[in-house]
Every structure is written in structure tokens, then in C-alpha cells.
Amino acid sequence: MNDAVSITRDLVRCPSVTPADAGALGVLERLLKDAGFEVHRVTFGEPGTADIDNLYARIGTEAPHITFAGHTDVVPPGDEAAWTHGAFSGEVKDGFLYGRGAVDMKGGIACCVAAVLQYLADNGGKPQKDGRGSISFLITGDEEDISVNGTVKLLKWCAERGEKFDHCVLGEPSNVEVLGDCIKIGRRGSQSGTLYVDGVQGHVAYPHRASNPVPDISRLIVALSDEPLDHGSAQFQASNLEFTSVDVGNTASNVIPGQARAKFNIRYNDNHTQETLRALVEERLVKACGNRIRARIVWEYSNSNVFVTKPGAFTDLAVSAIEQVTGRKPELSTSGGTSDARFISSYCPVIEFGLVGQTMHQIDERTPVSDLEKLTRIYRGLLDRYFV
Numbered sequence: 001m002n003d004a005v006s007i008t009r010d011l012v013r014c015p016s017v018t019p020a021d022a023g024a025l026g027v028l029e030r031l032l033k034d035a036g037f038e039v040h041r042v043t044f045g046e047p048g049t050a051d052i053d054n055l056y057a058r059i060g061t062e063a064p065h066i067t068f069a070g071h072t073d074v075v076p077p078g079d080e081a082a083w084t085h086g087a088f089s090g091e092v093k094d095g096f097l098y099g100r101g102a103v104d105m106k107g108g109i110a111c112c113v114a115a116v117l118q119y120l121a122d123n124g125g126k127p128q129k130d131g132r133g134s135i136s137f138l139i140t141g142d143e144e145d146i147s148v149n150g151t152v153k154l155l156k157w158c159a160e161r162g163e164k165f166d167h168c169v170l171g172e173p174s175n176v177e178v179l180g181d182c183i184k185i186g187r188r189g190s191q192s193g194t195l196y197v198d199g200v201q202g203h204v205a206y207p208h209r210a211s212n213p214v215p216d217i218s219r220l221i222v223a224l225s226d227e228p229l230d231h232g233s234a235q236f237q238a239s240n241l242e243f244t245s246v247d248v249g250n251t252a253s254n255v256i257p258g259q260a261r262a263k264f265n266i267r268y269n270d271n272h273t274q275e276t277l278r279a280l281v282e283e284r285l286v287k288a289c290g291n292r293i294r295a296r297i298v299w300e301y302s303n304s305n306v307f308v309t310k311p312g313a314f315t316d317l318a319v320s321a322i323e324q325v326t327g328r329k330p331e332l333s334t335s336g337g338t339s340d341a342r343f344i345s346s347y348c349p350v351i352e353f354g355l356v357g358q359t360m361h362q363i364d365e366r367t368p369v370s371d372l373e374k375l376t377r378i379y380r381g382l383l384d385r386y387f388v
Helices: 004-012 024-034 106-122 151-160 213-226 274-289 313-326 369-386
Strands: 038-044 052-059 065-071 096-098 134-140 167-170 182-184 189-198 240-247 259-268 294-299 331-333 350-352 366-368
Touching (some): 004 096, 004 369, 024 106, 038 151, 065 106, 065 369, 096 369, 106 134, 106 369, 134 151, 167 369, 182 350, 189 213, 213 259, 259 274, 313 350, 313 369, 366 369
Parallel strands (some): 065 134, 065 167, 182 331
Antiparallel strands (some): 038 052, 052 134, 096 366, 240 259
8 A cells, every 4th residue: 555544554563763674664665666766775884883774765867856855763662561552553543543653753754655656656657757857765764863874874875876966855743733834944053062170179178278160160151051152043043052960970078079070062053153153162161261260171073063944945835835735834943953954954955844743752652644644745745846
């Protein structure tokens, strides 16, 4: 069966908890090969990480080239006994399809596959009847974990083959409350670090012989947190720096610790790059330390850069397709965390539009069957508008 409900069910029944594939990519491979796609299964790995299976499939050889992206890996189900229906059952009950990944994001993948298969069947098996145009799928099994052997490497592999993408739709669960309320057109970047403050260890009865880093790190946390990093931009809310832990590694109440450290994360907008953001925070730290406090920041590696697909013809096309099916004009949003769109944005404009994300990662993750059917119609409408 090539409808979205059947494809979602078949995918959910594969317990593909990262890094296991459990047959999920095989479900897609069979469907796409039968429709005439050239399908590649590509495995990536590196020392210290699990090998990850990925899929790239394309039909057509010419521009314009639209690709649908997503991931078939899922987070663990948690206590399976707590599920009303089996975590990997794909059971349909009272108008809902249940199972881990139903929302995030096997349902989204199923809808875009179903829409593409319907579109091709109605157009003689080609993206356009005159032979122009291409449709492809970029599907990974490494999004819910460390994301090093998935989309980022699959894109590089495609580029080395000479593949060029004009636009991408990522089927992540972008909607907040109801289908059609939100398109993600960008994401803020993410940068983590640890603030270290060095003191001198000593006995609490003789504080003049020690240098206590605890009051100092408290002052620095306030100084770095209080002053805004910016006031937002045209497409983004303001950047924010949040401290998430403070530790001195000291179990003794009569010892002044020799060091204190605090972890933090910054979600930043397009007023900054990683380099300029780090420089700004370092500059503020130096100012707050003065000539007395000894402090430094150790920055973590980050591949979560800020990106935005600015409103234009492609976003207008998506909005039109959504409005036709749902009657809603979606918000063009840049809120939320990170996704594989951060990698795709280096290759082509990308938008995220999928199911409603309210139950993702929860016990009894589920999606209305009606939303699967509507999302398929939205993707189909997008294809009709894209290949005009």
C-alpha cells in the first residue's frame, strides 16, 4: 500500500532506535525503487561512533531539483508497559496512529513519499512530462543522537557525486498546535561552553590565605547573563545565554575550593557567527573580571550554526499549498531547537513542515490519521506548484 497511513505503520513497526535501522530504510527503498528511483544505501562511520545507514534516492536528472529530507531513527520508547498501544505497533485506534516515531518523524516521511508516488503516477512517472525536473529523498538514521554519520556526511557524499539541490522540504514536526500553523524557515545557532574561575584552596578559618572562587563565579554569571547579547533581528528573536550548572567539586564544608566552573549554552541569531559571538562573550568576561578575578572559557565544538531561508517564492509556494488544504496561513517561524536543516542550509534553501509535535518523544506518541492524509495533500500541492 502506498498511502501515508500504511507507510507510516510499516515504518513505525521497525524499532529503529538510534543507531539501529531495523529495516526502516528497506521499507522506503522498496517503495522508491518500484517507482523508478535510483536508490543508494550509504553507510558512514568514524572511530568511537556507531556505523549509520543512510538512503539517497533520486528520479530525474535535470533542474529544478527538490529534495525531501528526514530521519527514520527514533528515541527510545521508555517504559513500554506504560504505552496504551504497543510502542512499535503502528496501531490505528479511534482515529489516531500510535507508535514511537509516528510524529517524529516517520509520519512526515510517509506523507512525502506517498505524495511523491501519487504525483509521479499522475504524471507518467516523471517529475515533469517534458522530462525536466528531479525529485529526491535524503533520509538518515542519525538525527536523534550525535548526528555525525548522517545528513552532514550524506550531503557531502551527494556533492562529491555532483548532485545539486535547488530546494529542500524537511518533514520535521514543525506545527505547534494544529496542522498548518507554522513553517520553520530557520533556526538559531547553538554554542555551549564552560566558565572556569581559578582560586586558591585553603581552610575556611583562614580565608586570607586562600582565594575563594565561589563568590567570583557568582558575580561573573550575573555579569554575563544580565546584559543582552542583542535585541533580535528581522527573522529571529533575541539571542539568549543560559547557565545550566555550577560546580566546585568540593564535598568538604571546611575547605575553600580551588576552582569553580559553570556550564552554559547560547542560542544565537543571525546578528552573530560562532566567531563573533565567542569574541563578544570573551570581551564581556574580561571586563567583568577586572584585574583580580582569574577566569577563562572553554568552548565546545558546535555544528549548530544559525540559518534562515528568507521569505520569497519558495516559502510563498509552501504557504499557498498549506492554506489550500487547512485554510490557515502558517507563521514563518525560526523558534525551537536544532534539526538537520542546519546542514542542508549550506547546500540549498530549506523549510521545515511536518506534523504537529505535541506528542513527540512522549509515551503514547500518536498522530491523527486525518493529519497524515492532509499533510500528504499539502506535499502534493507543493509539488504541483513547484513543477509548473
